[in-house]
Amino acid sequence: MDKKKKKLLETKGFKVGSVDEFLGLSREESEYIELKLALSQSLTETRKKKKPTQAQLAKMINSSQSRVAKMEKGDPSVSVDLLVKSLLAIGVDKKSIAKAIA
Amino acid sequence: MDKKKKKLLETKGFKVGSVDEFLGLSREESEYIELKLALSQSLTETRKKKKPTQAQLAKMINSSQSRVAKMEKGDPSVSVDLLVKSLLAIGVDKKSIAKAIA
DNA sequence: AATAAATATGTCAAATCTGACATTTTGTCA
DNA sequence: TGACAAAATGTCAGATTTGACATATTTATT
Structure with missing residues (x-):
C-alpha cells in the first residue's frame, strides 16, 4: 500500500472522524488507519488522565x-503491537482496548 | 519478557480459556497473549467460514x-499488525475485531 | 491403504520496527 | 519577554518481523 497516502492521512487534520474513501483508499486501508488512530488517541487520553509525561510513560x-510521541501522533513507523503493549502497560485492559477500536 | 514462556503458552493446549497467572505472567503479558490468540482464532474461524485454503488466503x-499457518497457530513470530491486516483483508471489520478481542 | 490436498514447521535474507539520541517546536509560567 | 518543561521531528544501527522456500506432517478422498 502506498506509504505516502498513509503518511498523509495519519497526519494532523485527520485525527477525528472517518477517513473512508477520501482518496482511493480501500476499505481495509482506511479501517486499518482508523484502528491505529483509535489506539493512539486512547493512549494519549489515558496518559493524560493518569498524569505522567511522555518521558515518564516511556x-x-x-x-x-520520542517513540511515545510518535505513538501518540500516529506515526506510520509505529506498529499496532507497540500501541497495544503500551496501552496494556499503562493499565488499559483488553476490554477497553476493544471498546476503543470498535 | 521471556520468549520461552510466551512460546510455551501460545502453543496448542492453551487455545481456550484464560492463561492468567499460570506461570509468573504479569497482567499485561497474559492479556497480550490472549489478545493475539483471540485474533488467531478469529482468523481461522473466518477463513473456514468463507471457504479458502491457507494458500488462497495467502x-x-x-x-x-506458511505465514498464514503461523498466524493461525499463534506463532510468536507473528505480529498483531499482521493479524489485524489479515482479518481486515478477509472482510472482517473493525467492530468485529473489537468484539473478538473484548 | 495409497494418493493427493491441506496444513504445519524450520530457516533465512530482506524489509520493517525499535530505542536512543540530537535537535527543534510548542506550551507554560514568571 | 525569557527561560524552562514537555512534546515533536529526524536519523540510524540493532532488533524483530516478513515472505518465500523446502520439507514434514496431518487430513480427505478414492
Missing part, C-alpha cells in the same frame, strides 16, 4: 520519549 | 501459506 514501558 | 493478503 520509562514505564521501556521505550523513549 | 494470495489475497500477499503473504505465504
Whole structure:
C-alpha cells in the first residue's frame, strides 16, 4: 500500500472522524488507519488522565520519549503491537482496548 | 519478557480459556497473549467460514501459506499488525475485531 | 491403504520496527 | 519577554518481523 497516502492521512487534520474513501483508499486501508488512530488517541487520553509525561510513560514501558510521541501522533513507523503493549502497560485492559477500536 | 514462556503458552493446549497467572505472567503479558490468540482464532474461524485454503488466503493478503499457518497457530513470530491486516483483508471489520478481542 | 490436498514447521535474507539520541517546536509560567 | 518543561521531528544501527522456500506432517478422498 502506498506509504505516502498513509503518511498523509495519519497526519494532523485527520485525527477525528472517518477517513473512508477520501482518496482511493480501500476499505481495509482506511479501517486499518482508523484502528491505529483509535489506539493512539486512547493512549494519549489515558496518559493524560493518569498524569505522567511522555518521558515518564516511556520509562514505564521501556521505550523513549520520542517513540511515545510518535505513538501518540500516529506515526506510520509505529506498529499496532507497540500501541497495544503500551496501552496494556499503562493499565488499559483488553476490554477497553476493544471498546476503543470498535 | 521471556520468549520461552510466551512460546510455551501460545502453543496448542492453551487455545481456550484464560492463561492468567499460570506461570509468573504479569497482567499485561497474559492479556497480550490472549489478545493475539483471540485474533488467531478469529482468523481461522473466518477463513473456514468463507471457504479458502491457507494458500488462497495467502494470495489475497500477499503473504505465504506458511505465514498464514503461523498466524493461525499463534506463532510468536507473528505480529498483531499482521493479524489485524489479515482479518481486515478477509472482510472482517473493525467492530468485529473489537468484539473478538473484548 | 495409497494418493493427493491441506496444513504445519524450520530457516533465512530482506524489509520493517525499535530505542536512543540530537535537535527543534510548542506550551507554560514568571 | 525569557527561560524552562514537555512534546515533536529526524536519523540510524540493532532488533524483530516478513515472505518465500523446502520439507514434514496431518487430513480427505478414492
